[in-house]
Amino acid sequence: MTSLSLSNIKKNFGKVEVIRGVDLSVDDGEFVVFVGPSGCGKSTLLRMISGLEDISSGVLRIGGRTVNETPPARRGVAMVFQSYALYPHLNVRDNMGFGLKVRKVPTEERARRINDAARTLKLEPLLDRYPRELSGGQRQRVAIGRAIVGDPEVFLFDEPLSNLDAELRVHMRSELASLHKRLGSTMIYVTHDQIEAMTLADKIVVLRDGLVEQVGTPRDLYERPGNLFVAQFIGSPKMNILPFGSVAKALPGSPGRASHVGMRPEDLTLTDPGSGLVSGRVLLSEYTGASSLLHVELPGGEVFLVAYDGPSIEPDTLLGLTIAPDRLHFFDSDGRRTQ
Numbered sequence: 001m002t003s004l005s006l007s008n009i010k011k012n013f014g015k016v017e018v019i020r021g022v023d024l025s026v027d028d029g030e031f032v033v034f035v036g037p038s039g040c041g042k043s044t045l046l047r048m049i050s051g052l053e054d055i056s057s058g059v060l061r062i063g064g065r066t067v068n069e070t071p072p073a074r075r076g077v078a079m080v081f082q083s084y085a086l087y088p089h090l091n092v093r094d095n096m097g098f099g100l101k102v103r104k105v106p107t108e109e110r111a112r113r114i115n116d117a118a119r120t121l122k123l124e125p126l127l128d129r130y131p132r133e134l135s136g137g138q139r140q141r142v143a144i145g146r147a148i149v150g151d152p153e154v155f156l157f158d159e160p161l162s163n164l165d166a167e168l169r170v171h172m173r174s175e176l177a178s179l180h181k182r183l184g185s186t187m188i189y190v191t192h193d194q195i196e197a198m199t200l201a202d203k204i205v206v207l208r209d210g211l212v213e214q215v216g217t218p219r220d221l222y223e224r225p226g227n228l229f230v231a232q233f234i235g236s237p238k239m240n241i242l243p244f245g246s247v248a249k250a251l252p253g254s255p256g257r258a259s260h261v262g263m264r265p266e267d268l269t270l271t272d273p274g275s276g277l278v279s280g281r282v283l284l285s286e287y288t289g290a291s292s293l294l295h296v297e298l299p300g301g302e303v304f305l306v307a308y309d310g311p312s313i314e315p316d317t318l319l320g321l322t323i324a325p326d327r328l329h330f331f332d333s334d335g336r337r338t339q
Helices: 042-050 092-102 107-120 136-149 166-183 194-200 218-223 228-233
Strands: 004-013 016-026 031-035 057-062 077-080 154-158 186-191 203-208 211-216 240-243 260-263 269-271 278-287 292-297 303-308 318-322 329-331
Touching: 004 042, 016 042, 016 211, 031 042, 031 194, 042 057, 042 077, 042 154, 042 186, 077 136, 092 107, 092 136, 107 136, 107 166, 136 166, 166 194, 186 194, 194 218, 203 218, 203 228, 211 218, 211 228, 228 240, 228 260, 228 329, 278 303
Parallel strands: 031 186, 031 203, 077 154, 154 186
Antiparallel strands: 004 016, 004 057, 203 211, 240 260, 260 329, 269 318, 278 292, 278 318, 292 303
16 A cells, blocks of 8 residues: 655646646545546646656655656556556456566466456456457456556546446446455545545545645535535535525624525425525426425525425425524635634
């Protein structure tokens, strides 16, 4: 197992700075997920760790070694890409062992590593099949197996599940979590899917415009988002935000310098119109099976999302919304959390 550290890492493409000074520590054996909107720099940052992109400035250490100028093959990392990149003319066994063969690893050692990885990934019955004979999930497991046989110090995953259908993504998430538990290896995983981030990560790194917005456990980020961006990015459906002035009179105590107040949809409860923190009119009710998601238009035109598990509510129904004071989130005029 190996730790990583990034100190003021920057990346320029010409005059454009896409990574603007990232500081981050990854502990031995951690599963860390980079998440953020498209264009935030998460894949670029992963490629810099792997050595596939040069570092413009800053220091990258892997296992205590400075590796800024170290070639990818000597960094002790293995990368699993979004595309499986399997050789169609090679069977599973030869696809998994191709890198070892290139590095002239002895035949017996190569066979041992392939068999060990196949056992870990439940690929033993598939070793003689060709990629065309495999499902999407099986192909992705082969790509992961190819990384495992190299015995890397760090695994890097660049949106490895995005080509899979919804059901298979859920299955492969559990497979990856189990793999991490079995191997105990340091893993860094890039995704735009916050559900993947929340379910897989020991630690989440939220990125925006080449900067780290917040680092923490999934629970930390969900329950105490550090700013408005994280508050609305983490959580599905996203947090409702209102100007503090529109609800100040209804709030107990004083939240200091608050400019905005946030409320999670599942923390809101229904009450009579005019008797809650805010009131509004139901625009739409989306039935999801276990519950419904109400879209409620407030007098100011804002639309609140409310997770609701009671009887059906018709559009145009007037209702009030209330929330326990300790479930409120307050942010200042710069969007930073105040308490």
